[in-house]
Amino acid sequence: MKFEHKDCTFEIPDRPTVRQQLMFFGAASGVSATDAMLRYWEGAKALITKWESKVIPDYKISLDDMTDPTQAQLIIWAGLECLKFMNSLEDIPKN
Helix, strand or coil, X not given: CEEEECCEEEECCCCCCHHHXXXXXXXXXXXXXXXXXXXXXXXXXXXXXXXXXXCCCCCCCCHHHCCCHHHHHHHHHHHHHHHHHHHCCCCCCCC
C-alpha cells in the first residue's frame, strides 16, 4: 500500500503478515491518550518498507533530534494513515 503526501511517500505491505500486525499493534497500543501519536508512529515504523521524504530523510531518526513542526505533522499523518489502514484490513469493499 502506497501513501502519498506533499512532503512524503511511503509504502507498507498490502497484506501484512500476522507477525507484522502484532508488531504494529504492540507498538501502537496503549491506554494513555497523551502518547498516542508517538505509539502510532512507532507502529508505522514497524510496517514501513519504503520511505521517501526531504522533510524527514531517515524515518528511523530520533524524534529528540528533530525540531521542525512540519516534521511533527508528517509523523502524525503517517501514523494515522497506518492506523486507519490496519483497522480496516478486513473491511468488505463497498460496491
